[in-house]
């Protein structure tokens with residue numbers, strides 16, 4: 001059996017080595033390290049892939065979220081509602097911009113933001129909702145967009161974990177997640193579904209005016225060379241990262257299909273185990289692209305299982321071990337524990353298993369049989 005890894009980037013690289021090496025060599029030969037033609041090519045190709053009018057590449061996913069919020073003109077004191085159960089970057093940028101984060105609970109099955117909880121948290125100061133398509137699964141965008149419309153709010157999709165996933169709207173039309181709200185943000189961190197070999201990110205929008213504003217913000221607030229109209233940031237995707245992404249974007253659908261297939265094999269193996277809740281998903285559809293494969297251990301033995309797997313060198317991880325509302329940086333007297341029953345439970349039950357595009361059947365069989373044996 002091949003060595004187990006949480007993410008196997010080396011085997012994936014081996015498949016595209018010639019293309020990647022050649023395009024990186026070209027950049028070294030031409031020295032167009034910043035804003036080379038690879039960046040423009042990637043921007044165009046990602047626009048086509050997503051069906052988004054504008055893609056603005058930037059330096060990482062955290063910047064993408066921050067720049068999206070800056071572009072919308074959110075002001076200190078504005079309240080921004082997001083999920084209690086997500087990676088901290090989402091809430092971090094809200095705080096950095098001196099906006100007021102308002103964390104709300106998630107659903108136990110999808111682990112995505114709870115619509116009733118959003119509605120309850122809306123006040124006259126609320127300006128935006130940030131749904132996170134957690135672990136690769138589309139959040140309930142129909143309901144979120146309806147709430148946003150009703151209350152005149154912006155929707156900023158945190159699509160760092162779900163690039164390539166589709167959301168089917170109530171009218172039957174399909175859209176790539178990240179392109180449904182006013183603006184979407186993603187990350188190309190190496191382990192993400194579309195990852196480069198360093199840091200990278202992008203913002204997407206169908207709004208021409210917002211795209212123009214954002215293009216200036218990523219470049220020091222410049223709309224004309226050395227004319228700084230607004231306070232911006234320096235956030236660029238470099239040419240080498242764009243070259244890697246150009247090699248990988250045509251394979252993204254295959255990569256996501258490989259993840260879904262691995263998830264199905266895990267789910268099939270765990271079916272019938274009363275102590276495991278597996279992620280249910282539409283096997284024929286594509287609303288979940290399994291950035292992570294996360295199960296819940298319901299017999300109280302999650303931590304013991306974690307230690308057992310680690311002892312056997314089976315990689316696993318807890319995403320996420322602490323609710324954001326309980327983190328020192330984000331605690332707030334306004335929060336009431338009774339409002340977070342699901343997140344408080346999930347942090348005790350979740351465990352993420354190896355998930356990547358190169359998982360082999362014998363690896364999945366070994367991981368699942370080890371877990372089933374332990375929980376027996």
Ligand SMILES: *Cc1c(COP(=O)(O)O)cnc(C)c1O
Nearest residue numbers: 060061062087089090160187189
């Ligand atoms: C990875 C991630 C980010 C941040 O992306 P970086 O490129 O690491 O800055 C933001 N939100 C979520 C949900 C993520 O998983």
